[in-house]
Amino acid sequence: MAGPGVTAAEARERIRHGEHTGPTVGLAPGHVQANLVIIPEEHALDFSRFCVRNPKPCPVLEITEAGSPVPRTLAPGADLRTDVPRYRVYEAGELVDEPVEIRNYWRGDLVCFLLGCSFTFEAALLAAGLRLAHLDQGRNVPMYATNRECVPSGPFRRPLVVSMRPYRPKGVPRAVSITARYPMMHGSPVHIGDPEALGIGDLEQPDFGDPVDVHDGEIPVFWACGVTPQAAALEAGLPLVITHSPGHMFITDRRDAEYAL
Amino acid sequence: MAGPGVTAAEARERIRHGEHTGPTVGLAPGHVQANLVIIPEEHALDFSRFCVRNPKPCPVLEITEAGSPVPRTLAPGADLRTDVPRYRVYEAGELVDEPVEIRNYWRGDLVCFLLGCSFTFEAALLAAGLRLAHLDQGRNVPMYATNRECVPSGPFRRPLVVSMRPYRPKGVPRAVSITARYPMMHGSPVHIGDPEALGIGDLEQPDFGDPVDVHDGEIPVFWACGVTPQAAALEAGLPLVITHSPGHMFITDRRDAEYAL
Numbered sequence: 001m002a003g004p005g006v007t008a009a010e011a012r013e014r015i016r017h018g019e020h021t022g023p024t025v026g027l028a029p030g031h032v033q034a035n036l037v038i039i040p041e042e043h044a045l046d047f048s049r050f051c052v053r054n055p056k057p058c059p060v061l062e063i064t065e066a067g068s069p070v071p072r073t074l075a076p077g078a079d080l081r082t083d084v085p086r087y088r089v090y091e092a093g094e095l096v097d098e099p100v101e102i103r104n105y106w107r108g109d110l111v112c113f114l115l116g117c118s119f120t121f122e123a124a125l126l127a128a129g130l131r132l133a134h135l136d137q138g139r140n141v142p143m144y145a146t147n148r149e150c151v152p153s154g155p156f157r158r159p160l161v162v163s164m165r166p167y168r169p170k171g172v173p174r175a176v177s178i179t180a181r182y183p184m185m186h187g188s189p190v191h192i193g194d195p196e197a198l199g200i201g202d203l204e205q206p207d208f209g210d211p212v213d214v215h216d217g218e219i220p221v222f223w224a225c226g227v228t229p230q231a232a233a234l235e236a237g238l239p240l241v242i243t244h245s246p247g248h249m250f251i252t253d254r255r256d257a258e259y260a261l
Numbered sequence: 262m263a264g265p266g267v268t269a270a271e272a273r274e275r276i277r278h279g280e281h282t283g284p285t286v287g288l289a290p291g292h293v294q295a296n297l298v299i300i301p302e303e304h305a306l307d308f309s310r311f312c313v314r315n316p317k318p319c320p321v322l323e324i325t326e327a328g329s330p331v332p333r334t335l336a337p338g339a340d341l342r343t344d345v346p347r348y349r350v351y352e353a354g355e356l357v358d359e360p361v362e363i364r365n366y367w368r369g370d371l372v373c374f375l376l377g378c379s380f381t382f383e384a385a386l387l388a389a390g391l392r393l394a395h396l397d398q399g400r401n402v403p404m405y406a407t408n409r410e411c412v413p414s415g416p417f418r419r420p421l422v423v424s425m426r427p428y429r430p431k432g433v434p435r436a437v438s439i440t441a442r443y444p445m446m447h448g449s450p451v452h453i454g455d456p457e458a459l460g461i462g463d464l465e466q467p468d469f470g471d472p473v474d475v476h477d478g479e480i481p482v483f484w485a486c487g488v489t490p491q492a493a494a495l496e497a498g499l500p501l502v503i504t505h506s507p508g509h510m511f512i513t514d515r516r517d518a519e520y521a522l
Contacts, residue, residue: 041306045372048309049324053334063310065414073314073412111306151334153326180522183444187522261441261448261522 023247033249038242046154053151057228059116067108074252086245116185142206147199155236166218284508294510299503307415314412318489328369335513347506377446403467408460416497427479
C-alpha cells in the first residue's frame, strides 16, 4: 500500500482550491497519476467490458459507485468533482465546457473510471537514463490513431491510439523491459519500428500532441495510449461524458512503485 | 495472439459432446484455463467493480455481452453453456444443480465473467523444477479463507481466499518471481510464512480443497485464489449464479505464454 501520500493530498488540495489549474506533470512525484473518464451508469458495464477486452490501452485502476465521486481504493479522501485541475465536458460527443470543477454537472448516475497513465512508466524510463524526446524538445508526446481496431463493446468502438517515443537501437530493449514492469500503465510497447504497419502515414502529423524530431538512427517505439478509452467514450455519442483535460490528470495516493512487477 | 488453438478447440468439442466430464487439469496443455462466474446483468457492473478493486484474486480475462455465451476474445468458437465439463447452479446462494451443460438455465440477461486461474502459473512452476506438493501427494490444492477483507462493491463482499503451496526457503524467491510474471493469473504470492497472520488457525483444516503435508523446513506460500470471486458471487445471494464446478475449468484458445510478462 501507499505511504501516507501527503504530497498527493497536498497537491489535490491546491487543485481543489483553484491554486493549481495547469498540467500535473511533475506534481507529487512518485505518485500514480490517472486518466479520468466519467459516463452515465447505463453505459458503464459496456465500457468496463471494452476496457477488459483492450487492456493495454485501457488499464482500469478504479471504478466508482454511481453517484459517488470518491475513488475509494486510489485516494479515499479525494473528490473527483473538484480534484482534477481541468475537465472537459462533452454532450453527445461535442465539447461544451472546459471547467476547473464539475459540481454543477454532477449527477447521481455518473460512474468514474480511473485508468493508468504513461507518466508512471516515463518516470521509470527517465530513472533508467532513457531520455524522453518530447521532454527534451519541450513538446507534448505525439499520439497517433492506428489501423488496429480495438475489440468493441456496445457503443464503444474505435482504433487503438498509440504514443511514440524514439530511441536508439541499444535503448529499445531497455525501454521494453522497463515499461513491461507496469502493465497497469500500458505496459510494454505494442509496436517497434515501421509506422506504416500501424497505418501511420506521417510521423510529423500526429493526431494528438505535438510532432517530435526523430533523429537519424533512432527507431520509433509505440505504446498503447490512454487517449483510446477517452476517444471511445466520446465517439460513442453518449449524452454526457466528462474527462480530464489533456495533461491535467488525477493524482492518486498510490505510488508508482506499488504497481511495478 | 494464440496459434490456431486446435487442441483447445478439440478439448472443448469433447467436453461439449459429453465425452469428457471430469476435471480439466492436463487437458490442452499450454492453453489458459479460466474460472467462470455467470450472473444476471443487473449485478454485472458491481461485480466488475469488485474485480477491479481486488485484482489479485479477481483478474478478469473476459466479460461477455448479456445473453451471449461466446467469449469473443478468449475463444470465439466456444459456447459457455456447453463447453465446461461440469457447472454449479446456485439459486439465492443455494446449490441446486451440478449439470454438464446449462442450456436450460440460460437467460437473455446472463453475463459471463472469465477469470485467470492458477493452472497457468503452476505449469510455469513445474517447468522451472519447482514441485507442487498437492500434486505429489495426489490431492487438491488447499485453500483457506483469510482475515483480509476484499474491498467490497455493492452486494459483493467477502474475505480473501488463498491457496497454499509449501516450498523450501531456497525455492521461495523463484516461486515468487515465476508467478509474478502472470499478473492475470493471480500473480505473485500475497503472503509468505506465518498462517496466523492471515487468520488461518490450522493449515491441516483448509476451507476448500485438501490438506497437504508441509515438511520440516518448508515454508507455506500463499497466493490469492479464484475461489474468492466465486464465493463473493454466491454469498451475495443473487437469484441465480452459475459457476464451473471446482477443477472443471473453461479451456481457452489463448496460450499461457501470451500472458507472461
